[in-house]
Amino acid sequence: MADTWPLNVDAKSPNDPVFVGTGELPSGRYPDRNFIGDLTHVGLLALKDAQMVPRHVDTILLIPNLHSAVDQADLIFSRMAEELGLIGHLKSSFMVHSGGSTSDNAVRLASGLIASGHARTVLVLQCERWGSADLNEMVTMLSKYGIPNEWEMPTGLQFNAIGALITRRYMHATQSSPEAMASVCVTLRKWAQLNPNAMYYGKPLTVEKVLSSKMVAEPLHALECPMLADGAVAFVMTSAENAKKRGLETTVRVAGSGGCVSHYSIGQEPDLAKLGWATAAKRAYEQSGWGPKDAQIAQIYDTYAAVTAAAVEGLEFCEPGEGARWFQSGAADPGGTLPCNTNGGMLSAGHTGVGGGTALLVEGVRQLLWRAPSQRQVTGVQRCIVGGTGGSYMDAQVLLLERTSKGGK
Amino acid sequence: MSNPIRDGFRAGLAQGELLVQKCNDCGGLNMYPRHACPHCQSLSLGWQKASGRGILHSYTVLRQGAPQGFEGDLPYALGVVKLQEGVQLLGRLIPDPDGNWDSYKCDDTVEFTPVSAESIERRPCASFKRINP
Numbered sequence: 001m002a003d004t005w006p007l008n009v010d011a012k013s014p015n016d017p018v019f020v021g022t023g024e025l026p027s028g029r030y031p032d033r034n035f036i037g038d039l040t041h042v043g044l045l046a047l048k049d050a051q052m053v054p055r056h057v058d059t060i061l062l063i064p065n066l067h068s069a070v071d072q073a074d075l076i077f078s079r080m081a082e083e084l085g086l087i088g089h090l091k092s093s094f095m096v097h098s099g100g101s102t103s104d105n106a107v108r109l110a111s112g113l114i115a116s117g118h119a120r121t122v123l124v125l126q127c128e129r130w131g132s133a134d135l136n137e138m139v140t141m142l143s144k145y146g147i148p149n150e151w152e153m154p155t156g157l158q159f160n161a162i163g164a165l166i167t168r169r170y171m172h173a174t175q176s177s178p179e180a181m182a183s184v185c186v187t188l189r190k191w192a193q194l195n196p197n198a199m200y201y202g203k204p205l206t207v208e209k210v211l212s213s214k215m216v217a218e219p220l221h222a223l224e225c226p227m228l229a230d231g232a233v234a235f236v237m238t239s240a241e242n243a244k245k246r247g248l249e250t251t252v253r254v255a256g257s258g259g260c261v262s263h264y265s266i267g268q269e270p271d272l273a274k275l276g277w278a279t280a281a282k283r284a285y286e287q288s289g290w291g292p293k294d295a296q297i298a299q300i301y302d303t304y305a306a307v308t309a310a311a312v313e314g315l316e317f318c319e320p321g322e323g324a325r326w327f328q329s330g331a332a333d334p335g336g337t338l339p340c341n342t343n344g345g346m347l348s349a350g351h352t353g354v355g356g357g358t359a360l361l362v363e364g365v366r367q368l369l370w371r372a373p374s375q376r377q378v379t380g381v382q383r384c385i386v387g388g389t390g391g392s393y394m395d396a397q398v399l400l401l402e403r404t405s406k407g408g409k
Numbered sequence: 410m411s412n413p414i415r416d417g418f419r420a421g422l423a424q425g426e427l428l429v430q431k432c433n434d435c436g437g438l439n440m441y442p443r444h445a446c447p448h449c450q451s452l453s454l455g456w457q458k459a460s461g462r463g464i465l466h467s468y469t470v471l472r473q474g475a476p477q478g479f480e481g482d483l484p485y486a487l488g489v490v491k492l493q494e495g496v497q498l499l500g501r502l503i504p505d506p507d508g509n510w511d512s513y514k515c516d517d518t519v520e521f522t523p524v525s526a527e528s529i530e531r532r533p534c535a536s537f538k539r540i541n542p
């Protein structure tokens with residue numbers, strides 16, 4: 001495999017793919033909302049943020065839902081083209097899917113379509129109804145997805161056990177204490193107190209509370225496991241030339257990306273304390289010319305503290321083995337040296353399935369557009385590192401995003 | 410659905426043996442068994458009886474939230490074992506005499522432990538037990 005993948009576009013290219021708008025609905029338990037309604041409303045919010053209407057969109061990419069195969073079929077078969085009034089106008093509508101890392105791959109795909117000319121303006125839509133779905137049904141579904149049916153399903157593996165296998169190895173390899181692991185959850189909860197759209201807004205958390213919650217899958221306590229939530233996010237990407245033509249002075253471009261698929265089944269991961277993060281980070285930094293010190297914020301997939309701690313080590317935000325203690329030091333907190341997961345992340349904003357990573361991505365773009373609510377907007381932020389992963393943490397995906405503004409700010 | 414690779418592995422378990430797939434062309438070992446050798450793409454694949462010894466890379470004890478059909482097994486322990494042969498797999502861990510798994514630690518040496526054919530019929534997976542140092 002090639003060591004480097006130079007981008008074929010730069011900030012001056014007319015076909016440079018850029019984000020121009022985002023939309024989001026609150027995440028949590030919303031039995032009064034519904035799937036197609038949420039997708040429609042969140043899409044319109046993103047388009048409004050981009051100063052566009054549906055007719056400006058030529059391609060729709062759908063991020064999958066996991067609560068219902070029938071609802072997912074609506075995504076596959078262009079229902080949103082009809083709902084948004086784009087029949088006969090829309091060029092293409094299709095679903096992209098790599099589980100939790102779908103948003104990263106959707107950005108790569110939208111970027112490729114825009115840079116190559118196959119699309120001009122892409123609307124990416126996501127909605128999940130996990131919070132209102134039958135919990136037992138979802139737990140059973142999650143014990144089948146991303147787990148080989150012949151080899152691992154007979155053991156009784158499920159998603160919290162996968163998180164626990166990673167956590168146990170991470171704690172052993174790095175000698176991280178239960179308090180350090182819990183502190184990652186507490187950092188996320190601090191951010192969620194600044195996000196009215198978060199599931200746990202208005203519900204502060206302490207390390208003591210985490211560690212006194214019941215044991216679910218050793219060494220994971222209940223409050224270290226993500227809570228399934230309803231949620232919806234959307235974003236719009238177009239070419240730099242089109243953004244300019246439409247008078248959009250502030251955009252967010254993709255400076256580079258890197259990825260590493262390190263396993264499919266959890267039993268085949270060579271190092272559960274590290275996963276694919278270092279390789280993915282190296283590839284992203286090489287493509288962009290960035291280093292770990294070049295971003296002011298980061299949004300990293302966070303279903304379990306150890307996944308995020310391993311990620312910040314692979315991304316070189318701290319020394320190897322120091323990820324959990326780095327969180328414990330407050331580095332990623334509001335006011336910290338490198339604010340992370342400024343929406344509260346999946347552990348505190350809510351696990352919206354494939355949408356959890358999408359919500360983190362959208363938060364990164366929103367911060368770079370300087371459109372986050374003032375209480376959590378990181379002042380003057382220019383660059384953001386986004387990290388995602390899917391399935392049984394099968395891959396590590398890194399996107400490097402930067403603000404571009406006509407005034408140079 | 411017919412799957413001779415899966416069935417061959419399970420037949421080994423039922424006879425109290427941990428089988429590792431061996432490529433008849435390059436001699437490479439594969440775990441889990443594959444439908445073509447991932448090293449040389451050969452379709453000529455056989456079995457080798459594993460030593461059964463390995464290092465416990467990680468493990469967990471599931472106390473709640475079992476998948477449908479596994480509720481009655483709770484609590485149970487799962488571990489990722491790196492076999493001496495250089496391949497790895499996920500299996501069940503046999504509890505200490507007191508019914509818990511307190512003696513287990515990452516990087517412990519563990520050994521494949523046959524269980525009854527009935528048990529393999531019900532849960533076709535390998536079980537491992539910690540070896541006292």
Ligand SMILES: [Zn+2]
Pocket residue numbers: 432433434435436437446447448449450451
């Ligand atoms: Zn071979």
